[in-house]
Amino acid sequence: MTKIKNAYRRLAKVHHPDVGGDADSFRKLQEAYEEMMVWSERPRFTRRRAFPDKWLYDGEKRRWLQPLG
Template sequence: MKMLEFDGLELDADPDVTADLLLFRKHFLVMNALYRLEPVLYEQGYELSISALHIQLHALENRTVSAQQVLAKPHPLRSYYLDWSEFEKSSNAYVQKLLDSFWRRYFSDHRIEEACQVLGLEAGAGPESIRQAYRRLAARHHPDRGGDAEQFRRVREAYELLMA
């Protein structure tokens, strides 16, 4: 990523390019190169594991299928990063939209996890389990029954979030 700053690439030729857009473009170029390198390495007996935070090369023990067979399986990230139009349409607004979407999902997942904890449930609990946990905890914490009003509010909010 650092080398892309000095490689003469004009990723930020437009003076209005934000730091987020510049970072997106660098990241896209790196991921595009990795996904293009993946089949070459596979044919040489290596598997390239690619994720946003971890890239690792593994030697393959027994290769029984070709790179085309392995890479023919649907892989949304590979498809995204190999689609050059995604890079071409990148703009400040496009990247801001991606970031906003990420943060909404991130906080949503976090809130769902917290709601499950409040109700004493495992992630992915079904509606009936959620209802039963809510009824049990609402009866225990309801202020009209001498319970804690703040805890009752948290239980109700958790129930509403999980049932939405």
């Protein structure tokens, strides 16, 4: 969860409208961050059923797994 927060903060500094970023891109970033935080607390996937090139949360091992092939 700290990786998600750190990545969000890093991107928010770039895309925030107060520092010259685009308001629409910041809004999308904020929505994605909120969804990821909810999902990280209650993950929906428990097996390696995932989309290619997307990170996956393994509920049994309580950790994130790298993208498939």
